[in-house]
Amino acid sequence: MGTTAKPVPSIDPQAALAAQAAMATRGNGSADASGVDKMRELLFGNQMQDYDKRFSVMEERFQLRLRDLESESTRSLGGLETTIKKQLESVAGQFREEKDLRADADKELERSLREHTQALEKRLAQVSDQLARQERDFTERLNHEVQALRDEMRRRQDDMRATTERMFAELGNVKTDRNLLAGLFVEIAKCLNQDVAPKGVNGSQTG
Known part of the structure; x- marks a missing residue:
């Protein structure tokens, strides 16, 4: 990139002559600060005014640009703030929606569990x-059968006792020997077997 040449300050010839005359009238030893300032003003007055104007213009442009930047920054920040707020509101809305959905799902699950629990409890x-x-029916039937068996055993015992008593009564009236006694016992056994067999068959049929 090329460098821009700086403007060389120009000296007004008339201003230079006037400054020289002023210095001559005062003499070298009498030149003070005011004279130097006066000479500087005579030599560079136009350039300084030009520089002041340029500085004023540059300052004005700088202030204008600064205001534009501030306005642009304000607009950008405002837009960014609006965008962030919208995004936050969107995220918050999604969160609330998901929360509501989860709440509905939890309620549905709770209702389903409650219904299943009630159904299981009912079953x-x-x-x-x-x-x-x-159990009651089995207990009643068992008690009935046990009682029937007890009654049957008691009846058989009574029958056997009566038969035995009758047998011994008959033996007391008849003179017997061993053969006759053996025959009587055989007859008694046959009678007992005949008495038990039909009752056992009937009992199995009724059972």
Whole structure:
């Protein structure tokens, strides 16, 4: 990149002559600070005014650009803030929606579990009642059969006792020997077998 040549300050000839005359009238020893300032003003007055104007213009442009930058920054920040707010609102809305969906899902799951639990409890109650009813029926039937068996055993014992008593009564009236006694016992056994066999068959049929 090329460098821009700086403007060389030009000296007004008339201003230079006037400054020289002023210095001559005062003499070398009498030149003070005011005279130097006066000479500087005579030599570079036009350039300084030009520089002041340029500085004023540059300052004005700088201030204008600064205001533009501030306005642009304000607009950019405002737009960014609006965008961020919209994004935050969108995220918050999605979060609320997901939360509501999860809440609905939890409620549905809770309802389903409650229904299944109630159904299981009802089924368990039915099974429990059925088992209790079957247990009562079995107990009643068992008690009835046990009582019937006891009655049958008691009846058989009574029959056997009566038969034995009758047999011994007959033996007391008749003179017997061993052969006759053996025959009587055989007859008694036959009678007992005949008495037990039909009753056993009837009992199995009724059972």
